[in-house]
Amino acid sequence: MRYSTRENVHVDRIASAWLIKRFVDRDAVFEFTSDGSQVSGTIPFDMPGADLGHHGTRCTFETIIEKYGLREQGLAELAAIIHGADILPDIDTTLESIGIDLAFRAIRLANASDQEAFQFGFRFMDGLLLAVQARGLR
């Protein structure tokens, strides 16, 4: 399937796209929209009004986990970290969120396009999940 989101990506869009690609739809292809409008034939995510978006106090990453019933070890902890990094009032809910917010800003700035930021961010998220899982095994 094709998925679309707002351009100039940050933590929740990168992490959510990674979640879709790794756990929901291996063939997912991502497109970006500059004005937040719907791209026909795509599933929008992290956009105003999108089913896969913010709902209540949940960020998009948490919505996707909930909607698809994802139970992979470490995802719940990752969700708390991403939530804090995305939602400013909750940034101190985990020790990691402040650093993760900065790390994703760095990913965006270090990459020339949103597509490249996604590729870089996906590898980072792979590592982050492994790190969280390894911590749980200690």
Next chain:
Amino acid sequence: MANEWALLVYKLPSLPSRLRLSVWRRLQALGCIYLQDGVCVLPRRDDLFENLQYVAVQISEGGGVFHLLTSKGSAEESEKLIERFRILADERLRTALTRLRELELKLSDIGQISDFERAEDELKKERVAFLKARRLNYFGSDLEVEVEAALDRVRSELDRLARGAK
């Protein structure tokens, strides 16, 4: 950015009160200033605007209505708002400074390991409180430097006490 503002105008159903409280808390945590009931303002910054959109979703899903607007204020109006944000930032940082000075005074009474551990915990809490206050210091407050210096002093003193205890 200094003359541009994000305005959230909203109305919530009177019940449930937990929704009103949750929205109010989130807006407070973003450092919003209420211009009147249901009308709050923040500097127009992309990350802050995005977070106001998140709160707007919560308002809408809770049965409320909202308008999220960007407004360009005159220099005079903007200066009034900036001053209000500065006063609030100063208050937060002054409170942190007061607590740190109290902690500094307590350090001279440390005798037991448990006192030392308590002081370490308090310092950690103060550092987190400072990070929060600094995040909301949108227009710069000189007190930030003073709080950082006080944090460093307490850290140094605790390190000195720890070395002496060995």
